[in-house]
Amino acid sequence: MSVSPGLADLSRLYQTEFVRSARAVGVLWAVCTLCFAIIQVVILIQPSWIGTTETRNHQTGAPLPSGTLGLFEVCLETDWPVPDCRGGLSSLSPLPSFQSVAVLVGVSLWAVWTSVLCLCLFRFCSAATVYKICAWLQLTAGFCLALACLLFPDSWESPEMKALCGDSVGSFSPGNCSVHWAYILAMLGILDYAILATLAFVLANRQDALLPPDAADDSSTTSDTKLSSCCMFPLSIAFQDSVFLSHQFSATWLLPM
DSSP, X not given: OOOOHHHHHHHHHHHHHHHHHHHHHHHHHHHHHHHHHHHHHHHHHOSOSEEEOGGGGGOSSSOOOOEEEOSSEEEEOOSSSSOEEEEOGGGTOOOGGGHHHHHHHXXXXXXXXXXXXXXXXXXXXXXXXXXXXXXXXXXXXXXXXXXXXXXXHHTOOSHHHHXXXXXXXXXXXXXXXXXXXXXXXXXXXXXXXXXXXXXXXXXXXXXXXXXOHHHHHHHHHHHHHHHHHHHHHHHHHHHHHHHHHHHHHHHHHHSOO
């Protein structure tokens, strides 16, 4: 059954719109990946994973210092606008109690930035392969970040936490402190990595559907032509040999004795 020109034009129009929407989703996915890679750097270096609460000012007895704590440094509030911070990312040595957490966050950071660099492979590899590589890297980043968020409350029995949050601090018990925005952002990053990896897998599986039908027909025709030529070439040689042998046999019988 032949397709009418109107239906052919309509299907081509739908195919064009589908390709455009898929490319727009791919660009949005790449932008979100880059943005969260930058946010991951902020999560690693900011000393705002744990902070003191406002209710501790109403307690009796000697006042405890107020401030915030991160993976690499502890910042205490002073009379000056700038807090007094000890440690830092420049020394590349996290706090002793949070070394494993810092390593996991660093591996997560490496994985997400590697997925950002893999975006350059779109010029050299197929889009489906690049999407799958980035998806596995983002799953690795999300898994390492989830482990870091689970191990961080288990490491609260540290001298730095007790000096900042009081002696009542313990594993999964912050004492007079509470979690701050960096730790909350890290937990939200786990969900973000899961969404980005799922979207990357969906885009990878849709790459075959993005090919226009003409290109698919041309590729199948080309492969069929190559297959037929490869199969017919030995047959033609065999046919020529059989014809030559028949001529030789007939010439031998027709010669006079």
